[in-house]
Amino acid sequence: xxxxxxxxxxxxxxxxxxxxxxxxxxxxxxxxxxxxxxxxxxxxxxxxxxxxxxxxxxxxxxxxxxxxxxxxxxxxxxxxxxxxxxxxxxxxxxxxxxxxxxxxxxxxxxxxxxxxxxxxxxxxxxxxxxxxxxxxxxxxxxxxxxxxxxxxxxxxxxxxxxxxxxxxxxxxxxxxxxxxxxxxxxxxxxxxxxxxxxxxxxxxxxxxxxxxxxxxxxxxxxxxxxxxxxxxxxxxxxxxxxxxxxxxxxxxxxxxxxxxxxxxxxxxxxxxxxxxxxxxxxxxxxxxxxxxxxxxxxxxxxxxxxxxxxxxxxxxxxxxxxxxxxxxxxxxxxxxxxxxxxxxxxxxxxxxxxxxxxxxxxxxxxxxxxxxxxxxxxxxxxxxxxxxxxxxxxxxxxxxxxxxxxxxxxxxxxxxxxxxxxxxxxxxxxxxxxxxxxxxxxxx
Ligand SMILES: NC(=O)c1ccc[n+]([C@@H]2O[C@H](COP(=O)([O-])OP(=O)(O)OC[C@H]3O[C@@H](n4cnc5c(N)ncnc54)[C@H](O)[C@@H]3O)[C@@H](O)[C@H]2O)c1
Numbered sequence: 001x002x003x004x005x006x007x008x009x010x011x012x013x014x015x016x017x018x019x020x021x022x023x024x025x026x027x028x029x030x031x032x033x034x035x036x037x038x039x040x041x042x043x044x045x046x047x048x049x050x051x052x053x054x055x056x057x058x059x060x061x062x063x064x065x066x067x068x069x070x071x072x073x074x075x076x077x078x079x080x081x082x083x084x085x086x087x088x089x090x091x092x093x094x095x096x097x098x099x100x101x102x103x104x105x106x107x108x109x110x111x112x113x114x115x116x117x118x119x120x121x122x123x124x125x126x127x128x129x130x131x132x133x134x135x136x137x138x139x140x141x142x143x144x145x146x147x148x149x150x151x152x153x154x155x156x157x158x159x160x161x162x163x164x165x166x167x168x169x170x171x172x173x174x175x176x177x178x179x180x181x182x183x184x185x186x187x188x189x190x191x192x193x194x195x196x197x198x199x200x201x202x203x204x205x206x207x208x209x210x211x212x213x214x215x216x217x218x219x220x221x222x223x224x225x226x227x228x229x230x231x232x233x234x235x236x237x238x239x240x241x242x243x244x245x246x247x248x249x250x251x252x253x254x255x256x257x258x259x260x261x262x263x264x265x266x267x268x269x270x271x272x273x274x275x276x277x278x279x280x281x282x283x284x285x286x287x288x289x290x291x292x293x294x295x296x297x298x299x300x301x302x303x304x305x306x307x308x309x310x311x312x313x314x315x316x317x318x319x320x321x322x323x324x325x326x327x328x329x330x331x332x333x334x335x336x337x338x339x340x341x342x343x344x345x346x347x348x349x350x351x352x353x354x355x356x357x358x359x360x361x362x363x364x365x366x367x368x369x370x371x372x373x374x375x376x377x378x379x380x381x382x383x384x385x386x387x388x389x390x391x392x393x394x395x396x397x398x399x400x401x402x403x404x405x406x407x408x409x410x411x412x413x414x415x416x417x418x419x420x421x422x423x424x425x426x427x428x429x430x431x432x433x434x435x436x437x438x439x440x441x442x443x444x
Contacts, residue, residue, distance in 0.1 A: 001024050001025070001077075001079060001183075001186060001187060002024070002025045002026075002027075002076050002077035002078070002079070003019060003024055003025070003026050003027075003077055003079045003080075003081060003187070004026075004027050004029060004070070004073045004074060004076075004077045004079070004080045004081065005019075005026060005027070005028045005029065005081045005083055006029045006030075006070060006080060006081065006082050006083060006084060006102045007029070007030060007082065007083040007084035007085065007098070007102075007120070008028045008029065008030035008032075008035060008036070008039065008045075008066070008083075009030075009046065009083070009084075009085060010046055010048065010156075010158055010161065010265070010332065011083045011119060011120070011154050011156065012028060012030070012081075012083035012084070012119075013028065013039075013044070013045075013046065013048075013051065013055070014048060014051060014156060014161045014162065014165050015081065015083055015119060015154065015165065016028040016064060017051060017054040017055045017058060017064060017162075018054065018162065018165040018166055019187070020054075020058035020063040020064040021054050021057070021058055021166070022190040022191070023063070023190060024063070024187070025062075025063055025076075025077075026058075026063065026064050026065070027064075027065045027066070027067060027073040027076065027077065028064065028065070028066050028067075029066075029067055029068065029069070029070050029073050030066075030068060031068060032068075033068055036066045036067060036068045039055070039066040040066050042055070042056055042059070046331065046332075047330060047331035047358045047359075048158065048159070048161050048162070048330070049159065049160075049162070049329060050162040050163075051161070051162060054162065070102070070105050070106070070109065071105075071108075071109040074106070074109050074110070074111075078112050078113065078114045078115065079114065079115045079117065079183060079187065080106055080114060080115070080116050080117065081116075081117040081118075081119050081152075082099055082102050082103070082116065082117065082118050082119060082120055082130070083119045083120055083154075084098035084099055084101075084102055084120055085098055085120070085265075086098070086099060086120045086121055086122055086269075086273075087269065088268075088269040088272055088273065091276060092272035092273060092275065092276045093123070093272075093273055093276040093277075093280075094121070094122060094123050094269070094273040094276075096122060096123075096126060096129065098120075099118070099120055099122060099126065099130065100129060100130065100133050103116070103129075103130040103133035103134050104133050104134070104136075104137050106134055106137075107133060107134035107135070107136065107137025107138050107141075108137045108141070110134070110138070110145050110147065111145070112145065113145060113146045113147065113179075114145070114147045114148075115147065115148045115150060115179070115180050115183045115184070116130060116134065116147060116148065116149045116150065117150045117151075117152045117184070118130060118149065118150065118151050118152065118207075119152050119153065119154050121153060121154075121210050121211070121214075121266065121270060121273075122151075122207060123207065123211075123273060123276075123277050124204050124207045124208050124211075124277060125204065125207070126207060127149040127150075127151055127174070127203045127204075127207065128149075130149050131147075131149045134147060134149075148175070148176075148177050148179060148180035148183075149203065150173065150174060150175050150180050150184055150203070151172075151173075151174030151203045151204075151206035151207050152171070152172065152173055152174070152184065152206070153172055153206060153207070153209060153210030154210075155168065155169070155170070155172075155210070155213065158264070158265075158327070158329065158330035158332050159327060159328060159329020159330045160329065166191075167194070167196070168191065168196050168197075169197070170196070170197045170198070170199050171188050171191060171192075171196055171197070171198045171199070172199050172201065172206050172209050172210075173185075173188075173198060173199065173200050173201070173206065174201055174202055174203035174204070174205060174206025174207065175200060175203070176202060176203055181200065185198070210270070211270055211273065211274040211277070212274075214266055214267050214270040214271065214274075215270065215271055215274050215288060215291070217255050217262075217267060218262055218267040218268075218270075218271045218291050218292075218295070219287065219291050220254075220255040220256055221255055221256075221257075221259075221261075221262045221267075221295070222262075222290070222291040222292075222294040222295050222298070223256075224238075224242065224255075224256045224257065224258045225258050225259070225261065225294055225295070225298045225441075225442075226294050227241060227258070227442070228258035228441050228442025229442065231442040231443070231444075232441075232442055232443075232444070235444045236442075236444070237442070237443050237444060238258050238424075238441070238442030238443060239424055239442070239443060242256055242257065242258070257423070257424070258424065258441045258442045259298075259337075259422055259423050259424070259441055260298065260299065260301065260302055260337035260338075260341075260396055260422040260423065260441070261295045261296075261298035261299035261301070261337045261340075262295055262326075263299075263326035263327075263334065263335040263336040263337050263339075264326040264327065264332060264334055264335060264336070265326075265332055265334040265335070268292075268295070268335045269335070271288055271291055271292050271295075272292060274288055275288040275289060275292065298337075299337045299340040299341075300340060300344070301422075301441065302337070302340075302341045302394055302396065302420055302422045303340070303341050303344035303345065305394075305420045305439045306319060306341075306345065306392050306394060306418075306420055307348070308439070309392060309418045309420070309437060309439070310391055310392060310416075310418070312348055313348065313349060314345060314348035314349045314350035314375065315348075315349035315350075315374060315375075316349075317349075317350050317351070317391045317392075318350065318351045318352075318353060318389050318390045318391050318415065319345050319350045319351070319352050319353070319390060319391065319392050319393075319394060320352075320353045320354075320355070320386040320387045320390035320392070320393045320394070320414075321338060321341065321342065321345075321352055321353070321354040321355070321386070321393075321394050321396055322355055322356075322383060322386065322393065322394070322395045322396065322397070322399075322402050323338065323355075323356055323395060323396040323397025323398065323399055323402060324336060324338040324342075324354055324355075324356035324359045324360070324363040324396065324397060325338075325356055325358060325359035325362075325363075325397050326338075326397070327397060328397055328398055328399045328400065330358070330359070331356075331358040331359040331361070331362045332359070332362065333359055333362045333363050333365075333366035334366070336359075336366070336396075336397075337396060337422070338354075338363070338396045338397065339366060339367060339368065341394065341396060342354065342367055342368065342377060343367075343368045343370070343373075345375055346368065346370065346373035346374070346375035346376070346377060347370070347372075347373050347374070347375070348374075348375065349373075349374040349375050350375045351375060351376050351378070352375060352376070352377045352378065353378050353380050353385075353386040353387070353388070353390065354377060354378070354379055354380065354386065355379070355380040355381070355382065355383050355385070355386035356397065356399070357399050357401060359397075360379045360381075363379065364379065383401065383402065383405075384406075384409060384410075384413060387410055387413045387414055388413050389413070389414070389415050390413070390414045390415060390416075391414070391415050391416040391418065392416065392418035392419070392420060393410065393414065393418065393419050393420070394420040394422060395419070395420070395421050395422055395423055395425060396422050396423075397423075398423040398425050402425065403425055407431065407434045407436070408434070410436075411434060411435055411436070417435055417436040417437060418436065418437045418438075418439075419431055419436045419437070419438045419439075420438075420439050420440075421438065421439070421440040421441075422440075422441065423441075424440045424441055424442070424443065426438070426440070428440060428443055
């Protein structure tokens with residue numbers, strides 16, 4: 001099958017590369033010329049483990065191509081997958097301008113019966129808006145061409161995106177015509193043959209499924225952060241509680257780690273967009289509002305811990321930050337808790353020495369540039385270099401290389417021995433025995 005993927009970001013590139021790997025002929029389109037030029041030369045614009053090799057292998061045999069021209073790409077295919085961004089609008093709703101721009105362009109150039117797959121995360125009812133946008137362009141051209149709009153939300157996790165795409169828990173297909181179902185089943189046949197569970201449903205149901213999934217994950221995190229806050233006040237160790245509740249198969253082990261709050265390109269914006277959807281539908285999303293509120297508070301926790309150790313005036317103080325990406329395994333900085341922390345540290349006048357194994361470049365662009373802030377942010381190239389002369393070390397993102405640091409070395413390097421562990425990676429007693437003041441989330 002020939003397929004066009006529009007939008008060559010985290011989702012579009014992974015989708016395109018993995019479908020090519022499964023034997024489809026894929027053309028990835030993006031409006032960013034530099035991105036496409038780079039991809040043509042084999043430069044992958046994002047960090048996603050394993051993606052480079054798949055792109056390289058499939059590009060070499062001609063199964064994966066890149067272009068900035070959607071009309072050119074459309075000449076070879078009748079299946080178009082929209083994977084452009086849906087960033088939050090000012091009111092928290094999903095900004096559909098990119099999705100609808102692509103829909104209009106498809107309508108301007110479609111020549112044969114087509115299937116339009118929406119893989120971007122979009123509010124319920126967006127497929128109807130995509131259909132209307134395409135219809136309007138067809139009407140302008142005075143042509144009648146049949147087409148379907150399918151919802152096929154993506155559930156991959158950055159950092160393990162290749163595995164998630166290749167071995168999905170489920171593939172959700174919102175399809176409402178026999179033709180669309182046949183095309184989608186054919187597209188995913190190689191996955192179904194390997195045992196992937198394909199769940200067919202109506203388009204609106206599929207659109208909602210994506211939001212419900214992310215809202216559930218965010219709820220679990222905020223719930224556990226709330227329990228952690230309570231544990232801190234009651235002299236309880238949240239890690240024992242976590243172990244105790246996760247043994248219940250109804251609860252399980254995933255997404256119940258307390259920490260620095262959730263970030264990333266999906267959970268924050270999707271919770272907000274779902275809440276907006278609820279408001280627009282005249283329904284008060286009390287739970288979603290609380291989930292978001294708890295997360296906003298949690299993102300400030302690490303700064304509160306630093307200031308409880310060093311005070312609120314951090315002029316002349318140096319704070320080392322380990323990990324900037326919103327989670328390990330990615331260079332994605334969107335809504336990362338590190339941004340909230342660094343912003344507060346700079347406002348309080350600190351010198352921040354930050355280190356991340358993969359996200360330095362994206363962090364340079366994402367970090368606040370507040371001219372009022374008195375502090376200074378420096379990006380370091382090595383984790384121990386960041387700690388030199390520091391008055392506190394804050395672990396924000398739990399990359400594996402931070403899991404078992406050389407504490408003796410830290411003790412000699414740091415000016416003042418404070419460790420703030422935003423991910424409960426270390427054993428409180430052990431760290432304290434080595435002479436550190438130590439704070440973590442939800443542990444006495
Ligand atoms: N990143 C994730 O982990 C993830 C997971 C599941 C779902 N999603 C959803 O998938 C969608 C894409 O997310 P992403 O993280 O890949 O975004 P991204 O920002 O990494 O990539 C989007 C790409 O689309 C391109 N683009 C924008 N307008 C275009 C147009 N008119 N024509 C061609 N290209 C255009 C941009 O240049 C960019 O390269 C979002 O709706 C997101 O919510 C993301």
